[in-house]
Amino acid sequence: AQTVTQSQPEMSVQEAETVTLSCTYDTSESDYYLFWYKQPPSRQMILVIRQEAYKQQNATENRFSVNFQKAAKSFSLKISDSQLGDAAMYFCAYSRIQGGKLIFGQGTELSVKP
Amino acid sequence: GAVVSQHPSRVICKSGTSVKIECRSLDFQATTMFWYRQFPKQSLMLMATSNEGSKATYEQGVEKDKFLINHASLTLSTLTVTSAHPEDSSFYICSARVQSNQPQHFGDGTRLSIL
Numbered sequence: 001a002q003t004v005t006q007s008q009p010e011m012s013v014q015e016a017e018t019v020t021l022s023c024t025y026d027t028s029e030s031d032y033y034l035f036w037y038k039q040p041p042s043r044q045m046i047l048v049i050r051q052e053a054y055k056q057q058n059a060t061e062n063r064f065s066v067n068f069q070k071a072a073k074s075f076s077l078k079i080s081d082s083q084l085g086d087a088a089m090y091f092c093a094y095s096r097i098q099g100g101k102l103i104f105g106q107g108t109e110l111s112v113k114p
Numbered sequence: 115g116a117v118v119s120q121h122p123s124r125v126i127c128k129s130g131t132s133v134k135i136e137c138r139s140l141d142f143q144a145t146t147m148f149w150y151r152q153f154p155k156q157s158l159m160l161m162a163t164s165n166e167g168s169k170a171t172y173e174q175g176v177e178k179d180k181f182l183i184n185h186a187s188l189t190l191s192t193l194t195v196t197s198a199h200p201e202d203s204s205f206y207i208c209s210a211r212v213q214s215n216q217p218q219h220f221g222d223g224t225r226l227s228i229l
Contacts, residue, residue: 035217043205045158045220091157100146100214104157 002027004094006105013082014113020067021077021108023092029053033095034068034075035102040088048090051075079110087112115141118210120221128229129200135193135224137208143188144210148218149181152205164191198228 004025013019025034036048051059051068058066063083067076079086092105117140125133137147146165150158162183164170170183180202182194191210195202205225209218 043152043207043223045207045209047217050217098214100211100218101160101163102148102158102209102218103160106157107155109155 002029002032002094002096002103004092004103004105006092006108008108009106010109010111012111012113013079013086015082015084017082018078018080019082019110021079021090021092021110023075023077023105025073025075025092025094025105027073027094029096031097033097033100034066035093035095036064036066036075036077037091037093037104038086038088039091039107040085045091049077082112084112084114086110116219117141118144118208118219118221120208120224122224123222124225124227126227126229127198130197131228133195133198133226135195135206135208135226137191137193137210137221139189139210139219142210142212144191145188145213146211147185147191148209149183149191149193150207150209152207152223154205158207161193195226198226200228202226203228 032053034051038046049061063080065078089107091107093102119138121136149161152158161176162170162172164185166185172178185191207223209220211218
């Protein structure tokens with residue numbers, strides 16, 4: 001069975017600084033999707049970034065980028081130039097190519113200090 | 115685009131009441147919808163996968179007679195919590211997608227409180 005692990009329950013970053021959130025996963029599949037979702041206090045789930053496992057290039061989306069290490073089954077999220085609005089719970093998630101059930105990690109609560 | 119509307123956003127009701135939550139895809143046809151449950155400070159737990167026109171597939175440990183799911187059209191799925199009790203109080207979120215290689219789009223969630 002696939003599993004997703006986020007080992008950092010809480011993280012803190014100074015405004016304008018950079019922070020990296022960790023995520024590891026386990027799967028026997030060779031092709032799959034990985035995601036980072038943001039859940040602010042409003043509890044809306046917002047897709048931050050998506051990575052396709054067969055693509056070696058790391059996905060980026062403005063200030064958000066990932067470090068995808070397929071052999072190590074690691075998928076970390078880097079947030080550059082952190083802003084107060086980045087404060088939220090961040091979930092790493094996995095899904096198979098077909099079927100597509102999302103399997104979420106435990107989440108990392110990010111706080112941004114002004 | 116890809117807007118999912120979930121209604122109601124908040125429900126407070128007495129124990130024993132049945133509660134229906136609606137999940138609608140507003141600008142796309144969703145072949146598959148998902149229902150999640152989230153406790154405070156915890157992750158999302160998938161309850162069931164709903165495909166239009168067929169019976170929902172429930173995750174292990176989820177009572178299908180307790181949580182009735184209907185996906186009658188390509189734009190609407192409903193979750194009915196039957197004879198709700200305080201332990202059913204939680205945050206319920208739906209998501210929808212067009213096809214399996216497309217991302218899921220989430221509704222804003224429903225906070226259910228059973229007194």
